[in-house]
Amino acid sequence: MRFNGKTAIVTGAAGGIGSAVATQFAREGANLCLADTRPEITVAQEIRALGRTVIEQLTDVTDSAAVRLMVERTLEAFGRVDILVNVAGVSSHGSSEQVTEAEWDRVLTNNLKSAFLCCRAVIPPMRAQRYGRIVNIGSILGKNGGNPRPWIDRAEQTRAGNVAYGASKAGVHMLTMFLAKELAADGITVNAVAPGPIASAMTVNFPETLRALIPVGRMGRAAEVAEAVSFLASDAAAFITAEILDVNGGMWGD
Numbered sequence: 648m649r650f651n652g653k654t655a656i657v658t659g660a661a662g663g664i665g666s667a668v669a670t671q672f673a674r675e676g677a678n679l680c681l682a683d684t685r686p687e688i689t690v691a692q693e694i695r696a697l698g699r700t701v702i703e704q705l706t707d708v709t710d711s712a713a714v715r716l717m718v719e720r721t722l723e724a725f726g727r728v729d730i731l732v733n734v735a736g737v738s739s740h741g742s743s744e745q746v747t748e749a750e751w752d753r754v755l756t757n758n759l760k761s762a763f764l765c766c767r768a769v770i771p772p773m774r775a776q777r778y779g780r781i782v783n784i785g786s787i788l789g790k791n792g793g794n795p796r797p798w799i800d801r802a803e804q805t806r807a808g809n810v811a812y813g814a815s816k817a818g819v820h821m822l823t824m825f826l827a828k829e830l831a832a833d834g835i836t837v838n839a840v841a842p843g844p845i846a847s848a849m850t851v852n853f854p855e856t857l858r859a860l861i862p863v864g865r866m867g868r869a870a871e872v873a874e875a876v877s878f879l880a881s882d883a884a885a886f887i888t889a890e891i892l893d894v895n896g897g898m899w900g901d
């Protein structure tokens with residue numbers, strides 16, 4: 648129960664990893680603001696059954712006014728915001744030549760600008776409390792230049808993350824590192840988890856040939872990402888900030 652009495656905002660809470668993070672936090676005692684553009688956040692009921700208080704906030708995290716409202720509603724409901732987990736994101740596939748300007752903007756806006764807006768919105772209350780934990784969800788693709796091997800098989804690119812996605816997640820990693828330094832003196836840590844391929848709606852078509860390259864021999868589970876997020880958000884990780892933690896079954900290490 649390491650989050651007893653704490654309040655966490657989880658964006659992308661209707662998705663695979665977001666639901667797992669929300670459930671994990673609730674099991675460990677946190678009250679939650681669950682945010683997504685999708686109105687049906689299926690884990691909300693399950694979390695209430697655990698005795699936690701939950702608010703569900705329909706939020707497009709690319710919209711700064713909606714993001715401000717998400718934080719205001721959390722403060723109204725709970726009086727504080729201890730933890731922010733930026734999970735919301737979109738995937739994008741195909742070669743660089745296939746990425747249109749509109750697609751580039753969509754991916755960068757949904758994955759990177761969104762994380763910036765959410766972080767920025769929680770800084771004032773976290774600074775006032777002199778306590779905060781921010782965990783962003785990055786990606787192995789923000790580190791390794793992509794999983795597909797077009798020199799062997801071009802088809803892999805059509806079903807795995809592309810340059811827009813990788814660049815957005817590399818941006819999330821750097822956002823994490825800059826904010827970690829900016830907020831370190833205020834009792835706020837800022838870290839990221841960089842998952843490899845995780846079984847979720849985002850990866851239903853992940854190529855078998857790339858799956859075979861995961862050293863542990865399987866896709867990751869959303870709950871395994873949630874465990875890492877929970878650790879970074881806990882007081883056990885008080886001296887860890889600016890870390891981009893790999894959770895990828897050995898597919899990449901740095």
Ligand SMILES: NC(=O)c1ccc[n+]([C@@H]2O[C@H](COP(=O)([O-])OP(=O)(O)OC[C@H]3O[C@@H](n4cnc5c(N)ncnc54)[C@H](O)[C@@H]3O)[C@@H](O)[C@H]2O)c1
Pocket residue numbers: 658659660661662663664665682683684685706707708709733734735736737738757761784785786787841842843844845846847848849850
């Ligand atoms: N699944 C993987 O293999 C994998 C690997 C590395 C990183 N990630 C990252 O993990 C995060 C979650 O992915 P997932 O696998 O759970 O995918 P998912 O599609 O199941 O969940 C993503 C959720 O984000 C929400 N969302 C998207 N844009 C939004 C916006 N503008 N405002 C509010 N909500 C929005 C969606 O509605 C969805 O519920 C994403 O940031 C993704 O890039 C996933």
